[in-house]
Amino acid sequence: MKLCRAFLPALLLVVGLLLAGCQHDEPLPFRLTNISGHMPDLDFKLTDDHGKAVTGADYRGKVVLLYFGYTHCPDVCPLTLAQLHVVMQRLGPLADGARILFVSVDPARDTPAVMHAYVNAFDSRAVGLTGDARATEALSKRYRSAFTREPGSADGSYEVSHSSAIYVFDRDGKARLLSTPSASRDDLVHDLHLLLDTGATP
Template sequence: MKLLRLARLICLLTILLASLSMSACHQDQPPPWQLSDISGHMPDLSFQLTDDQGKTVTAADYRGKVTLLYFGYTHCPDVCPLTLAHLHVVMQQLGKLSDGVRILFVSVDPTRDTPAVLHGYVSAFDPHAVGLTGSPSDVEALTKRYRAAFTREPGKADGSYDVSHSSGIYIFDGNGKARLLATPADTQDKLVHDLHLLLSPGDTT
């Protein structure tokens, strides 16, 4: 009987130690993403717009690429140029991997942002950037799809105007699935880290 109790005690201790070991191992693993994980909370990438070459494009044209969707406009005085410059540095840090990325800059000011205007603007920042425009209704529908927002401010005396808009960067994997959301507060290192995971074979699913 004593031997039986001892055997049971050893068995229980073994199970307990194994459980603690697995728990510690799990706690030591860092979370895979450093940006906000939106997997399952946002719809797949879907649109039909006009690119900065004047060609009609859809989300299917960017399948196989990790896409960074950003809403902005070329007359933006600060946030847009800062964001594009920020992403240019990220692309440089990615090196050759950046070939697998496309930055989709969707204009929330389609009246002024013609394809030619967009092309001159985005190409000045990074070769991986593509300007996209469309009808006001198409643009509005796309912003609503991703819970973004924009508002045209009252015109100024010289006829110019500003557009207030959301500043998030929506990141989709090569299959067009929404994966991550970056904000202006997120560092370049965080973006580089997570894009590495999405671009490398065997990335986190």
């Protein structure tokens, strides 16, 4: 489907700019796009899928995989969450040190209860986060993501086009990696091992 692809050129431009600003004498051990120092720390004020107010600070000590999507997404979101579940399985016991934060870009329909049922169908380490339209838009802009609501149909249903990158933060809440849809599970598993094994900051 065309949804979620509309923002691919913008995402590639961001990745290109990040790569252009990263000049190193020696290659870094990460396989994914290293965004260390190029994105702000993990920071937000939202509501989790238990109805509890949470902030980015509540996830300090965990490696966080941040993804923007919505529960009515017909393709990219369920596929991405299914892939992340496989990644978590491959990490084994190390996965307990990670959290998948699924931020809804459709707060009108994605209540905490809806989010809880959705994310837990994929992985127990996934947390659904939602907030009002202003908070969601601000967080999306913070990480140079984007989304837009498509025109609704006669029955009132609608879809939302959105960026599909995964942002990875270390245990200190520092932005470290950007995983695009073209990245392999092997590369994501490899890089998460680096962050989870030592919590190091290469």
